Amino acid sequence: MVSDRSLEVLRVIVQDYVASREPVGSKSIVERHSFGVSAATIRNDMALLEEEELIVAPHTSSGRVPTDKGYRVFVDQLADLRPLSGAQRQAIETFLGQSVDLDDVLSRTVRLLSQLTHQVALVQYPTLTRSRVRHIEIVPLGPRRLMTVFITDGGRVEQRLVDVSGDVDEEFLGELRTRLNANLAGLALLDAAEKLTTIGVHFAPERQEVVAQIAATLVEQTAENRHDRLLMAGAANLVRTEEDFNGSIFPVLEAIEEQVTLLKLFGEVEGDHHGVAVTIGRENEVFGLGQTSVLSSGYTSSGGGIARLGVLGPTRMDYSNNMAAVRAVARYLTRLLGED
Amino acid sequence: MVSDRSLEVLRVIVQDYVASREPVGSKSIVERHSFGVSAATIRNDMALLEEEELIVAPHTSSGRVPTDKGYRVFVDQLADLRPLSGAQRQAIETFLGQSVDLDDVLSRTVRLLSQLTHQVALVQYPTLTRSRVRHIEIVPLGPRRLMTVFITDGGRVEQRLVDVSGDVDEEFLGELRTRLNANLAGLALLDAAEKLTTIGVHFAPERQEVVAQIAATLVEQTAENRHDRLLMAGAANLVRTEEDFNGSIFPVLEAIEEQVTLLKLFGEVEGDHHGVAVTIGRENEVFGLGQTSVLSSGYTSSGGGIARLGVLGPTRMDYSNNMAAVRAVARYLTRLLGED
């Protein structure tokens, strides 16, 4: 059985190892912490922890380092989520407060998060699910090429190129534009999509095909929730912690440049939408990130959009501080985007 | 004086060093290339090149590597811009051809360029200078918070949050929206900005302040040319070439995450807008990129937008291939965006 003191030993092993990157031995533990017992006793505890596979000795005769499982126990049972320092809170407010639009907010958020944690930060764009159609614009770019622009009442803007099979003149476009806006403005996205399928009936037969093509694009845009985009910042931090990755950070950098990977990662997180979810080491193996941990939390925006943000770094990271930062930023962002 | 053969020697030194990352010695030169002279002769030539500071010996008794100046001469006089392989051309067409909007085009472009060159790729968003106003939308987000959306005939979309000092009702917004579009649609951005300063006269005195605030935001948006944004891809390639950076790539990664730095870098490039500009090593010192080379070329889009794209990597890179790739992609992109 793992005693209380053993767990305390695990805690200090995690803390010291995170701080120093050196395997920690029984002697240094009794030196740096007041357990009131001798090194030999600590050794016995460590033997227990090793049996439980919470720590491991990299070499026959050297200190111990936490295993993935050890970090897991630390995160679940031992990490104290101390609130951020005043300076940090201050930084969040002043840095995010001056944003001018959604892109700006998210771009500031991701940079902020990376600075607070000294890790790679990720912010996912929120979904549009509950938004309504505000305005639809159609812009001719060429004889048979248009751009459709889709504005929601949440202030989100979607644009899309569309090549059509027939010529379009300005008069026709004007009518289409008017009709689209008259029929769709104010509708929820799902309803708008449905209505779009019948928009063709108002036009002459020879226009049907073109109208159908445009309508199809707009339908795509209502479905397009931008859930497939995210921002990243702080890749340089990976280099700083390069030694924590067995050899090369190349596969890690490659994996995180592939947005699809990260989106899947965010997508598979389960449990509490708020609150900070943590996946550790091999738990991320399938994403090619078997040596990294990911901390993430959900946030919401006024349009009903939900998404995640978080940080990614070596399993050897300061979980307490980083979890607190992720939580604080997610909360602040929710507050900022909910103001309406 | 630097003879013709000496220059040839410089060329093979650059080529061999780029290929092998080993300082190249006189013996290996005569082995691998048919100069028809002996190693001792090559040594004499190398002594000349060293005197001109085109090459340097890292250690007293070892082969030579090119200096920044050596690369410069290579790029200016010796690099043969062989056209891309068929497969590469094919890749450009198929990969960029399926883009759906500007964001998509540029995001594909930057990834493509990074794959073609195995370096970090950069693509700057084009300016709007010659565009005209297509449509202006104003979306209420809260009692005193609006979003302005600005659509140009080039299909560009600009959005901006604005907090106003007085309440706005939907009726007023409707009028403002109508008036803005009636007055501004079709105008060049500069003219629109001018007209915006007088838009207030149509409204009741108590509305003046709010209208002025909105107008000011729109004026900003006309000036906002998005010239301050760029995309990056292929950071993982920096790690691959880490050994080419004296020690750590950390400062490099830091510098390139700071978009402002890169934009300045692009901004200072002079000379031919088309054609490939190259800055080498210490020429980039002021940007914290003293150990990297940057290849870039301008491209244009139908709206009259101009911008640059390029790649960044260690001075030890395959200039011939990369310059060809940058040129080809810039040309293709110009063609793609010019289609209107």
Add this chain to the structure above:
DNA sequence: ATTGGCAGTCAGGCTAATCGAGTGCCAATT
């Protein structure tokens, strides 16, 4: 101008020796 020969230099790699942090185990103690 070119060449072959030769002495000199020095980085990198290899081996051996040493050091020391840390462990596991055991008998003694509380």
Add this chain to the structure above:
DNA sequence: AATTGGCACTCGATTAGCCTGACTGCCAAT
């Protein structure tokens, strides 16, 4: 049963010394 001090042992990391091999620079000969 838990804790402790002692002790032999292990093994990674560091250091020093040696050797090798790839080059160069120079010089005299062609």
